[in-house]
Amino acid sequence: MKKILKYMSFHAAKKNNIISNTCFSQEELNNAKNIILELQRKTALQIENGYGPFLAAIYDDKNNLIASMPNTVVNDCNCLHHAEINTINAAQKELNSYDLSKFNLSIYITAEPCIMCAGAIMWSGIKKVFYGVSSKDVEEITGFDEGYKPEWMQQFKKRNILVCGNIEEEIGKNVLRNYVKSGKTIYKPERLA
Ligand SMILES: [Zn+2]
Numbered sequence: 391m392k393k394i395l396k397y398m399s400f401h402a403a404k405k406n407n408i409i410s411n412t413c414f415s416q417e418e419l420n421n422a423k424n425i426i427l428e429l430q431r432k433t434a435l436q437i438e439n440g441y442g443p444f445l446a447a448i449y450d451d452k453n454n455l456i457a458s459m460p461n462t463v464v465n466d467c468n469c470l471h472h473a474e475i476n477t478i479n480a481a482q483k484e485l486n487s488y489d490l491s492k493f494n495l496s497i498y499i500t501a502e503p504c505i506m507c508a509g510a511i512m513w514s515g516i517k518k519v520f521y522g523v524s525s526k527d528v529e530e531i532t533g534f535d536e537g538y539k540p541e542w543m544q545q546f547k548k549r550n551i552l553v554c555g556n557i558e559e560e561i562g563k564n565v566l567r568n569y570v571k572s573g574k575t576i577y578k579p580e581r582l583a
Contacts, residue, residue, distance in 0.1 A: 443566055524556055
């Protein structure tokens with residue numbers, strides 16, 4: 391635990407709480423901020439249309455949109471249909487490849503990937519991950535279970551997958567608060583005490 395905190399604080403920019411496992415250029419961070427703000431805006435709309443409160447988008451290194459999908463767990467009656475899984479599925483179909491590594495892709499997500507999606511991103515060949523709200527905040531605000539993923543950012547770094555998070559987190563947290571306030575489904579399996 392001590393090691394994680396040391397690592398995190400090294401990369402955490404105090405001013406805006408951004409966290410990362412590498413150094414990104416200001417240009418790349420500004421671009422990520424714009425994309426995530428747009429995703430948060432769309433998430434608020436998709437909630438009104440009955441989708442889950444998360445959205446992801448995959449772009450190539452020339453900033454072309456490859457795929458973007460919302461969370462459709464409730465709509466599809468499928469616990470695997472998180473926004474990241476849906477978006478990776480759509481991108482692989484679009485590019486006709488199960489290995490996305492040759493396309494130099496980035497995934498942008500309204501919130502930190504859960505244990506399942508972190509695994510899926512790792513297997514997909516995506517090179518960079520940008521996210522909004524941290525798992526800790528998602529759990530505190532919504533009650534969703536994000537799973538156990540110790541040192542995931544360091545594990546990604548070992549595999550040359552670059553991560554930057556807590557981007558425009560306050561706006562993202564408000565979208566989640568509104569989801570809860572509106573009385574929408576918080577889906578998670580029951581646990582034994
Ligand atoms: Zn997930």
